[in-house]
Amino acid sequence: DAGVTQSPTHLIKTRGQQVTLRCSPKSGHDTVSWYQQALGQGPQFIFQYYEEEERQRGNFPDRFSGHQFPNYSSELNVNALLLGDSALYLCASTVSGAPPTDTQYFGPGTRLTVL
């Protein structure tokens, strides 16, 4: 049973560039959430996708956008990169309608460095 997968593992970009990160949810999961974790901080919720729609969004600017595909995989796009966007980007998946006790399973993350 494949867990959550993310690609790439590491990425180095320069300020002003654009980046796309990818996530495949755990088998049987249909909901994908993205989190940003800066060094020394806890993960911060960016947004959640279900049925190819953004269902909820955290306090992130419009430079952060996403997409969910019919196979439930998801992309996170960040435009006009800033130095402060350097972080570990985590994807988590779950099943919509699951009890609140169900866990969100995290992927291994993508380490983004903006120079």
Added chain:
Amino acid sequence: QKEVEQNSGPLSVPEGAIASLNCTYSDRGSQSFFWYRQYSGKSPELIMSIYSNGDKEDGRFTAQLNKASQYVSLLIRDSQPSDSATYLCAALTGGGNKLTFGTGTQLKVEL
């Protein structure tokens, strides 16, 4: 006030001792709470989840929840050097759609 608060540590305990990690939350609508362990450079790994008041035990780990005091804790018995990591407390908020994390507590288990 942050939604989920933790002492950043580091918390140092000798091998074999009990480590006690604490967390408070502000949103009374939070239904479930999770403890994740995170090794440096890795993604969070679930340790325990709890949603009812009281204690929940799983092996060497015990999670405690007190909704009246808005307080969650994690006890690690017989601490091992491999338990050295950052422990993240998270609350399920936003109508049950998002996890809100604390900043994490760094635990060091010393030989």
